[in-house]
Amino acid sequence: MSTEDILNEDYKYGFYTDIETEEFPKGLNEDIIRMLSAKKEEPQWLLDYRLKAFRHWKTMPMPDWAKLEIPEIDFQDLYYYSAPKKKEDGPKSLDEVDPELLATFEKLGIPLAEQKRLTGVAMDVVFDSVSITTTWKEDLEKAGVIFCSISEAVKEYPDLVKKYLGTVVPYSDNFYAALNAAVFSDGSFAYIPKGVTCPMDLSTYFRINAKETGQFERTLIVADEGSYVNYLEGCTAPQRDENQLHAAIVEIVALDHSEVKYSTVQNWYAGNKEGKGGIYNFVTKRGNCLGVHSKISWTQVEAGSAITWKYPSCNLIGDHSQGAFYSVALTNNKMQADTGTKMVHIGKNTKSTIISKGISAEYSENNYRGLVKVMPGAHNARNYSQCDSMLVGDKCSANTFPYIEVKNNSATVEHEASTTKISEDQLFYLQSRGLDMEKSISLIVNGFCNEVFKTLPLEFSVEAVKLLEMKLENSVG
Amino acid sequence: MSVTLTEKSLGYVETASEFLKASSLIDRNQREKALELFKDIGLPTKKNENYKYTNLNKVFPEKLDLAKPSQVTSTSVLETPAKYTLVFDNGQWKEELSHLPKGLSLLPLTESSQPNKDKPLVSDTMEALNSSMVENKYLLKVEKNSQIPLVTLLHRIEADQSQVAMTSLHISVETGAEAEFFEVIQLEEERENTSITQTSFELAANAKAKHTKALLTKSSHIHVGKVKATLARDAHFTSLTFSVDGKMNRNNVEVFIEDTGAHASVNGLYTGRSSQHQDCFTTIHHNAAHTTSDQVFKGILDDEARGVFTGKIVIHRDAQQVDSNQLNKNLLLSKKAHVDTRPQIEVYADDVKCGHGATVGQINEEEVFYLESRGIPKEKAQKILCHAFAFEAIESCAHDELSTWLGNHLFELFEKYALEHLNVQ
Numbered sequence: 014m015s016t017e018d019i020l021n022e023d024y025k026y027g028f029y030t031d032i033e034t035e036e037f038p039k040g041l042n043e044d045i046i047r048m049l050s051a052k053k054e055e056p057q058w059l060l061d062y063r064l065k066a067f068r069h070w071k072t073m074p075m076p077d078w079a080k081l082e083i084p085e086i087d088f089q090d091l092y093y094y095s096a097p098k099k100k101e102d103g104p105k106s107l108d109e110v111d112p113e114l115l116a117t118f119e120k121l122g123i124p125l126a127e128q129k130r131l132t133g134v135a136m137d138v139v140f141d142s143v144s145i146t147t148t149w150k151e152d153l154e155k156a157g158v159i160f161c162s163i164s165e166a167v168k169e170y171p172d173l174v175k176k177y178l179g180t181v182v183p184y185s186d187n188f189y190a191a192l193n194a195a196v197f198s199d200g201s202f203a204y205i206p207k208g209v210t211c212p213m214d215l216s217t218y219f220r221i222n223a224k225e226t227g228q229f230e231r232t233l234i235v236a237d238e239g240s241y242v243n244y245l246e247g248c249t250a251p252q253r254d255e256n257q258l259h260a261a262i263v264e265i266v267a268l269d270h271s272e273v274k275y276s277t278v279q280n281w282y283a284g285n286k287e288g289k290g291g292i293y294n295f296v297t298k299r300g301n302c303l304g305v306h307s308k309i310s311w312t313q314v315e316a317g318s319a320i321t322w323k324y325p326s327c328n329l330i331g332d333h334s335q336g337a338f339y340s341v342a343l344t345n346n347k348m349q350a351d352t353g354t355k356m357v358h359i360g361k362n363t364k365s366t367i368i369s370k371g372i373s374a375e376y377s378e379n380n381y382r383g384l385v386k387v388m389p390g391a392h393n394a395r396n397y398s399q400c401d402s403m404l405v406g407d408k409c410s411a412n413t414f415p416y417i418e419v420k421n422n423s424a425t426v427e428h429e430a431s432t433t434k435i436s437e438d439q440l441f442y443l444q445s446r447g448l449d450m451e452k453s454i455s456l457i458v459n460g461f462c463n464e465v466f467k468t469l470p471l472e473f474s475v476e477a478v479k480l481l482e483m484k485l486e487n488s489v490g
Numbered sequence: 491m492s493v494t495l496t497e498k499s500l501g502y503v504e505t506a507s508e509f510l511k512a513s514s515l516i517d518r519n520q521r522e523k524a525l526e527l528f529k530d531i532g533l534p535t536k537k538n539e540n541y542k543y544t545n546l547n548k549v550f551p552e553k554l555d556l557a558k559p560s561q562v563t564s565t566s567v568l569e570t571p572a573k574y575t576l577v578f579d580n581g582q583w584k585e586e587l588s589h590l591p592k593g594l595s596l597l598p599l600t601e602s603s604q605p606n607k608d609k610p611l612v613s614d615t616m617e618a619l620n621s622s623m624v625e626n627k628y629l630l631k632v633e634k635n636s637q638i639p640l641v642t643l644l645h646r647i648e649a650d651q652s653q654v655a656m657t658s659l660h661i662s663v664e665t666g667a668e669a670e671f672f673e674v675i676q677l678e679e680e681r682e683n684t685s686i687t688q689t690s691f692e693l694a695a696n697a698k699a700k701h702t703k704a705l706l707t708k709s710s711h712i713h714v715g716k717v718k719a720t721l722a723r724d725a726h727f728t729s730l731t732f733s734v735d736g737k738m739n740r741n742n743v744e745v746f747i748e749d750t751g752a753h754a755s756v757n758g759l760y761t762g763r764s765s766q767h768q769d770c771f772t773t774i775h776h777n778a779a780h781t782t783s784d785q786v787f788k789g790i791l792d793d794e795a796r797g798v799f800t801g802k803i804v805i806h807r808d809a810q811q812v813d814s815n816q817l818n819k820n821l822l823l824s825k826k827a828h829v830d831t832r833p834q835i836e837v838y839a840d841d842v843k844c845g846h847g848a849t850v851g852q853i854n855e856e857e858v859f860y861l862e863s864r865g866i867p868k869e870k871a872q873k874i875l876c877h878a879f880a881f882e883a884i885e886s887c888a889h890d891e892l893s894t895w896l897g898n899h900l901f902e903l904f905e906k907y908a909l910e911h912l913n914v915q
Contacts, residue, residue, distance in 0.1 A: 406840055418830045
């Protein structure tokens with residue numbers, strides 16, 4: 014493959030699937046929300062919740078505190094609902110799913126067809142505004158695990174959804190959370206019952222396909238006492254010249270002695286070399302460690318999106334609960350990322366770990382913004398944070414904005430950060446051993462991120478390494 | 491960034507405009523420009539990111555009422571390790587009490603003598619207020635290639651309840667000169683009043699300056715101060731902020747490293763008791779390649795005191811081969827003490843080394859145990875460890891006698907406080 018080919022090929026998920034879709038008119042108002050709610054046959058309480066969120070959203074200004082240059086977004090110029098047209102009562106099995114759709118996911122390398130048993134991952138696939146299918150349902154049902162789209166969950170398990178929806182991220186939390194609460198169209202719901210270790214990894218795959226749509230999905234994961242689940246999330250979008258909006262919410266509730274691991278490989282379309290097009294990724298992710306000894310860990314590999322505004326957080330409420338955040342954020346071309354985490358220590362003997370690795374290349378801007386807060390009652394809270402940045406090229410920037418607020422004297426909080434470039438010595442060493450420049454750099458970068466990759470599930474970790482290699486190609490003189 | 495001003499701020503703006511209209515000060519033009527800047531933000535509230543933890547709008551007096559130099563009645567001059575002392579009463583130079591060493595001269599600062607005319611005047615709203623309203627601005631000149639021993643710059647502040655005292659000093663250290671300054675903000679009487687100070691350094695090529703700023707204020711005083719330095723080629727600047735008393739202190743330190751080979755060392759110690767509030771805010775701009783900086787800030791917070799540290803390192807584009815380090819350590823001695831720290835790095839160049847570290851913790855139990863096992867009672871052991879912790883910052887003023895003097899002052903303060911504490915109980 015010549016250099017030119019690589020250049021042209023750099024976003025291989027950039028295709029668009031021409032599929033018949035059903036869309037609501039453009040714009041956002043109470044009628045659209047009512048239509049959306051009616052379409053999904055939602056109960057009254059959910060419609061009320063949406064309307065409340067919408068009314069609150071109208072009073073909020075767009076946040077401008079992040080170090081990002083966000084062009085004005087016209088929220089009235091977006092479609093808030095777009096779904097592939099389907100038969101009246103929806104697909105019962107994969108055979109009924111539009112073959113065009115299946116081919117799309119085939120192209121993306123998503124094993125929708127269940128014959129690929131080997132992968133052993135249960136997956137909920139979200140295409141624009143709706144969940145297309147959820148695989149492996151029967152096997153999960155045997156274990157008692159509920160895993161379905163959130164619209165289904167609203168119908169089938171209204172009590173569970175009503176009990177937990179919006180408890181972690183209230184609609185009034187922030188601008189994009191309010192917007193999402195008003196118009197969220199679909200997403201995944203997972204409930205792991207008491208004492209169950211989920212027999213396979215759960216996974217959501219998001220795909221934005223339609224033009225000028227915003228994707229607003231909502232994920233809710235509830236881990237009951239003593240349960241364990243490994244959750245994966247992946248995303249792609251077609252290559253377009255306009256920017257598209259993605260404002261999602263992920264809520265996790267972990268009860269006593271439960272553990273949730275949430276891993277994301279985010280590879281939305283990032284725009285072209287001149288920074289044209291790409292996804293605006295404004296996501297609110299938060300977990301509540303409600304129970305004692307509960308654990309939530311976020312692992313993210315952020316390699317896409319024109320603008321990323323994302324802070325997966327943990328509220329450590331239960332005593333002895335633990336939160337962790339492992340992140341690799343890679344920006345190139347003209348991407349902007351403002352990402353990090355919030356760890357709020359509320360219960361006694363709570364622990365949190367933050368490992369963040371930022372790599373910025375070309376003209377991009379990569380910011381780490383994090384908060385560690387120790388409340389007065391959080392005796393013996395412990396936090397360790399490490400934020401390292403690597404700069405590739407002299408036109409990019411890497412910034413670190415940690416906030417540490419400690420209100421309890423028995424807490425121990427440590428924060429370390431460093432900014433460096435790839436050392437000439439290391440490069441020279443590898444090259445003298447016969448590796449070419451690009452391979453050497455990729456090896457060093459992978460070594461730099463190793464701590465985070467280690468925490469990813471195997472298939473993701475392979476994907477992440479590849480993704481970084483691909484993104485760094487040609488970005489190094 | 492323009493925000494809606496609070497009612498208090500509007501009042502301040504009005505007072506300042508009237509003051510400027512009535513005055514015939516020669517640098518009126520500049521003062522008006524400064525006032526324009528103050529109008530943008532006014533007295534900062536919690537909504538201002540730079541003052542997120544220190545709401546000055548809330549604590550500042552209702553009306554802006556400036557203290558007059560004649561209000562200072564004291565005749566005694568503080569004893570310091572320095573041989574030469576310059577006394578300023580509420581910002582006005584007191585010639586009869588001052589001794590200047592050879593090579594150092596003092597002039598009123600005028601528009602034409604203002605160093606660095608093309609630089610933006612001020613970067614902070616409180617500094618802007620000071621620049622527009624302060625009555626006396628002085629220029630201290632350190633002659634080319636001269637070496638000045640330690641000089642004390644003693645600011646005696648005496649103001650009525652709710653009055654504001656302002657001081658402004660500009661120090662120009664010429665090529666190859668070396669100077670050491672010990673700046674003291676001394677409060678004459680315990681009253682609820684406020685001081686806003688500004689000290690700016692201009693270091694020419696090869697110049698060296700050491701600056702120690704000590705706040706010897708009282709427990710109901712509010713202080714907002716700015717220390718600013720601009721460094722030319724191969725210049726060295728060392729700064730220590732010693733902020734151990736007062737109701738609320740906000741110390742801003744801003745350094746512009748403008749040419750290669752220059753080095754800045756910015757350090758500080760803040761301690762707080764009862765409900766004191768200490769806020770240190772540093773910004774180091776690396777505008778040139780091959781420059782270095784380091785920072786050490788230590789905080790000791792007891793009772794319900796609150797400590798805030800924000801340290802910004804900005805490495806601008808093309809400032810390659812910069813080496814910059816920052817360390818902030820905090821000791822929390824009581825359950826209700828509270829610390830907020832924000833070590834921030836902004837890097838726009840790729841070939842740099844830049845690191846920061848921040849810790850919040852308590853006195854190490856093992857260290858206490860070690861001292862106890864050597865026969866030292868627990869309380870004494872804790873005191874020794876606190877002192878050792880503080881001393882790492884104090885030492886950075888790089889003047890033996892001065893660091894001993896500061897250490898002693900801190901020790902007396904701790905003792906006095908411990909006694910008060912006993913009496914209360």
